[in-house]
Amino acid sequence: xxxxxxxxxxxxxxxxxxxxxxxxxxxxxxxxxxxxxxxxxxxxxxxxxxxxxxxxxxxxxxxxxxxxxxxxxxxxxxxxxxxxxxxxxxxxxxxxxxxxxxxxxxxxxxxxxxxxxxxxxxxxxxxxxxxxxxxxxxxxxxxxxxxxxxxxxxxxxxxxxxxxxxxxxxxxxxxxxxxxxxxxxxxxxxxxxxxxxxxxxxxxxxxxxxxxxxxxxxxxxxxxxxxxxxxxxxxxxxxxxxxxxxxxxxxxxxxxxxxxxxxxxxxxxxxxxxxxxxxxxxxxxxxxxxxxxxxxxxxxxxxxxxxxxxxxxxxxxxxxxxxxxxxxxxxxxxxxxxxxxxxxxxxxxxxxxxxxxxxxxxxxxxxxxxxxxxxxxxxxxxxxxxxxxxxxxxxxxxxxxxxxxxxxxxxxxxxxxxxxxxxxxxxxxxxxxxxxxxxxxxxxxxxxxxxxxxxxxxxxxxxxxxxxxxxxxxxxxxxxxxxxxxxxxxxxxxxxxxxxxxxxxxxxxxxxxxxxxxxxxxxxxxxxxxxxxxxxxxxxxxxxxxxxxxxxxxxxxxxxxxxxxxxx
Amino acid sequence: xxxxxxxxxxxxxxxxxxxxxxxxxxxxxxxxxxxxxxxxxxxxxxxxxxxxxxxxxxxxxxxxxxxxxxxxxxxxxxxxxxxxxxxxxxxxxxxxxxxxxxxxxxxxxxxxxxxxxxxxxxxxxxxxxxxxxxxxxxxxxxxxxxxxxxxxxxxxxxxxxxxxxxxxxxxxxxxxxxxxxxxxxxxxxxxxxxxxxxxxxxxxxxxxxxxxxxxxxxxxxxxxxxxxxxx
Numbered sequence: 153x154x155x156x157x158x159x160x161x162x163x164x165x166x167x168x169x170x171x172x173x174x175x176x177x178x179x180x181x182x183x184x185x186x187x188x189x190x191x192x193x194x195x196x197x198x199x200x201x202x203x204x205x206x207x208x209x210x211x212x213x214x215x216x217x218x219x220x221x222x223x224x225x226x227x228x229x230x231x232x233x234x235x236x237x238x239x240x241x242x243x244x245x246x247x248x249x250x251x252x253x254x255x256x257x258x259x260x261x262x263x264x265x266x267x268x269x270x271x272x273x274x275x276x277x278x279x280x281x282x283x284x285x286x287x288x289x290x291x292x293x294x295x296x297x298x299x300x301x302x303x304x305x306x307x308x309x310x311x312x313x314x315x316x317x318x319x320x321x322x323x324x325x326x327x328x329x330x331x332x333x334x335x336x337x338x339x340x341x342x343x344x345x346x347x348x349x350x351x352x353x354x355x356x357x358x359x360x361x362x363x364x365x366x367x368x369x370x371x372x373x374x375x376x377x378x379x380x381x382x383x384x385x386x387x388x389x390x391x392x393x394x395x396x397x398x399x400x401x402x403x404x405x406x407x408x409x410x411x412x413x414x415x416x417x418x419x420x421x422x423x424x425x426x427x428x429x430x431x432x433x434x435x436x437x438x439x440x441x442x443x444x445x446x447x448x449x450x451x452x453x454x455x456x457x458x459x460x461x462x463x464x465x466x467x468x469x470x471x472x473x474x475x476x477x478x479x480x481x482x483x484x485x486x487x488x489x490x491x492x493x494x495x496x497x498x499x500x501x502x503x504x505x506x507x508x509x510x511x512x513x514x515x516x517x518x519x520x521x522x523x524x525x526x527x528x529x530x531x532x533x534x535x536x537x538x539x540x541x542x543x544x545x546x547x548x549x550x551x552x553x554x555x556x557x558x559x560x561x562x563x564x565x566x567x568x569x570x571x572x573x574x575x576x577x578x579x580x581x582x583x584x585x586x587x588x589x590x591x592x593x594x595x596x597x598x599x600x601x602x603x604x605x606x607x608x609x610x611x612x613x614x615x616x617x618x619x620x621x622x623x624x625x626x627x628x629x630x631x632x633x634x635x636x637x638x639x640x641x642x643x644x645x646x647x648x649x650x651x652x653x654x655x656x657x658x659x660x661x662x663x664x665x666x667x668x669x670x671x672x673x674x675x676x677x678x679x680x681x682x683x684x685x686x687x688x689x690x691x692x693x694x695x696x697x698x699x700x701x702x703x704x705x706x707x708x709x710x711x712x713x714x715x716x717x718x719x720x
Numbered sequence: 721x722x723x724x725x726x727x728x729x730x731x732x733x734x735x736x737x738x739x740x741x742x743x744x745x746x747x748x749x750x751x752x753x754x755x756x757x758x759x760x761x762x763x764x765x766x767x768x769x770x771x772x773x774x775x776x777x778x779x780x781x782x783x784x785x786x787x788x789x790x791x792x793x794x795x796x797x798x799x800x801x802x803x804x805x806x807x808x809x810x811x812x813x814x815x816x817x818x819x820x821x822x823x824x825x826x827x828x829x830x831x832x833x834x835x836x837x838x839x840x841x842x843x844x845x846x847x848x849x850x851x852x853x854x855x856x857x858x859x860x861x862x863x864x865x866x867x868x869x870x871x872x873x874x875x876x877x878x879x880x881x882x883x884x885x886x887x888x889x890x891x892x893x894x895x896x897x898x899x900x901x902x903x904x905x906x907x908x909x910x911x912x913x914x915x916x917x918x919x920x921x922x923x924x925x926x927x928x929x930x931x932x933x934x935x936x937x938x939x940x941x942x943x944x945x946x947x948x949x950x951x
Contacts, residue, residue, distance in 0.1 A: 213915040287912045293889060294872040300829065300914055386890020392873055393888060426765065431778030432787065457875070459888040462813040466806050473798040480750075480794045484787050485778065487754065490761040492774030497766075505762060512754055516747040523801050525739045525808025529882040532875060532910040596740075597724040598879035600910040603918040610923075611726060611879065611906040689773035696772055 166256035167672050172242035174263050178270060179234035186225040187632055189218040198625035200605040215604035216285030223288030228317050229270055231548035235413040239555050240328050240352040246663035246670060247346050249337030249679040254330045262323035269316035276309035284310035287602060289399055292384035292392050296376040308377050315370045318363050325356035339681035343434060346661045346685040350437050351416030355409045358444045362405040369398035396458055400451035408447045412440055414551030415482065418504045421558050422486060424659045425501035426493030427696045429686040432485045439478040446475045456527050465524040472522035479515060483508060499573030500558035506581050507550045514542030535595030538588040545584060561656045565668040566649030572641040579634030586627030590620040660699045661685045729880035729905060731898045732812050736882040739808045746797050816896045819864035827874030827887040830916030832907060849939055853922040855907060858932040862898040875911035878924055886911055899926040
């Protein structure tokens with residue numbers, strides 16, 4: 153056997169678990185950059201014009217770049233790689249009971265393209281005139297002409313990085329969907345697949361179906377920037393609003409692309425720590441599909457006041473409010489799952505429950521914005537910002553912490569410290585609410601977004617508004633200060649945590665059958681599946697869990713078909 | 721929430737605020753109920769030694785009703801909100817009442833220019849009045865605005881009017897407002913438009929009819945003097 157060098161093992165691997173770790177660590181590193189940018193610009197908003205410790209004075213141009221990069225990084229280089237790519241890669245083969253992805257080399261290429269995209273994006277901080285500062289939505293003509301945005305290199309690198317990132321996730325998505333369709337363990341029907349895998353697959357389909365138009369849009373933007381074409385320039389027959397349609401046709405499904413994997417992670421965790429079967433498993437799958445389909449018909453609610461025909465708002469208000477139905481239903485089903493449970497508040501469970509509690513705030517505040525009449529006032533205020541941070545923070549940050557603390561024993565074979573985990577949880581979650589509740593108020597009071605100093609607006613320069621901005625910034629600094637606890641816990645537990653064993657949480661799904669950490673190839677012997685993933689606390693069973701791979705009980709018709717008649 | 725809102729200074733400001741209040745009440749009831757039940761469950765069904773969790777699939781009709789009734793309620797509330805939201809939307813953005821005056825608003829990096837048609841009521845004639853970063857209006861007069869952008873997308877926002885509308889290069893977007901109180905208030909640009917976005921502050925000055933007439937005559941005199949100077 154050829155000895156695998158370190159580079160070959162960790163950087164050139166086709167093993168889905170190594171690729172998952174590559175995505176996870178790259179995503180978490182990018183989160184540090186995203187976290188630093190928000191620290192700098194929130195300090196500027198709380199103490200305008202004062203030098204920011206560890207950074208210095210913030211100019212208007214720098215402020216715009218930091219805001220733009222924060223949004224771009226957190227969505228495309230943190231939420232996507234961690235929730236979709238890291239958990240998708242790690243969990244899909246393990247939970248389906250197979251040895252790897254269907255296309256391992258495509259998988260490796262996907263990460264390499266992603267890494268390249270991250271390098272291009274980070275490089276844009278260091279080019280002459282600095283990083284792009286036209287917001288993560290990059291509306292032309294501002295983004296299309298350097299005479300408007302004054303960042304000739306930064307804006308081009310931004311488009312290239314985003315386009316590369318999309319290509320990386322297209323490659324990953326092909327793999328996820330194909331693997332889920334073709335590589336399920338014998339006996340595993342589609343309705344024996346754990347919810348998190350369902351969610352990642354649905355999210356991949358949404359991503360692949362929505363990103364095409366934007367990828368085309370990005371190429372047109374690149375041509376406008378570099379060759380002087382006029383796709384978005386009205387003077388040469390183009391239209392700036394075209395980009396907005398292409399962007400949001402992707403941008404709104406994108407919300408669900410990252411939401412669904414996070415909801416899937418939460419579902420796994422609440423089932424295990426309430427020792428309950430998921431309430432209405434199939435209904436959750438159907439509502440996720442319904443949400444995905446409807447998400448293609450809501451995009452223009454981002455454009456109510458963007459100069460589109462005002463009559464279009466009627467249609468998009470209706471679709472936007474309709475999408476509240478399946479999402480509300482999913483949340484109800486999660487809450488119903490807790491009923492009659494035996495709930496243990498471990499660190500992963502605390503994160504999963506906080507996801508539900510906080511996401512509900514994000515959900516209900518969206519109604520104010522989906523209703524066209526009230527959006528006229530609230531659009532592009534801090535109310536919008538607070539709203540989507542109550543959705544994206546639960547998704548990208550709480551979802552990640554839920555998944556990492558839950559599957560850490562499987563990833564590294566050791567347990568994380570519960571004590572440090574809980575300190576980190578409470579510090580993060582309390583501070584989080586103190587950041588964004590004040591910003592709902594300043595937004596309702598008229599603070600508009602992406603302004604580097606509100607004191608330039610006499611009506612906004614009142615002391616109580618400024619006090620709220622300072623509270624939000626102080627809470628942010630507090631929240632960031634709690635994160636080293638997580639990093640310390642993570643690294644220390646990798647080497648010194650208590651040994652986990654294969655199934656420390658006494659869970660049902662197949663990844664807990666493999667050794668911790670699973671070797672290349674995952675399972676000593678590929679498992680056979682006998683039942684659904686959530687048979688917890690089944691009546692007339694001693695144990696309160698019933699792993700999918702253990703024979704017993706009445707076979708389902710599907711099992712009979714696979715295992716033959718000998719069982720019946 | 722209402723007390724955080726700025727002054728209501730247009731005919732439709734109160735309608736928008738009332739819509740926000742209606743949505744707040746409707747979703748607030750839902751939100752509180754869901755959170756109470758959620759935390760109640762976490763407390764009530766905490767793990768106890770020797771007590772096993774119940775086996776509930778959520779697939780029986782008797783169990784499903786606990787989800788479908790709230791679900792119907794969500795649909796009902798959605799219908800109420802859609803109707804209320806679109807009534808307000810129709811009033812502000814679609815159904816324009818007859819105008820008594822006109823103003824042209826031009827966004828550019830990084831200033832707002834306001835053009836008033838002057839006594840002849842026509843734009844692009846010699847008696848037009850132009851002001852920069854200051855919109856001069858007469859109280860209780862219904863204005864039709866036409867919004868332009870010279871370079872990039874801007875967004876014309878007057879929080880006291882509860883009005884916001886993007887200005888898009890290549891398009892002329894029309895709308896209306898009717899100021900109801902006198903005073904001086906902020907105008908914002910709410911769409912990022914480059915490094916000066918945060919400096920694109922303007923003011924709206926709303927005056928009584930007499931004060932407005934006085935402002936027009938002094939401004940026109942000043943413009944005439946300025947024009948003669950350049951000839």
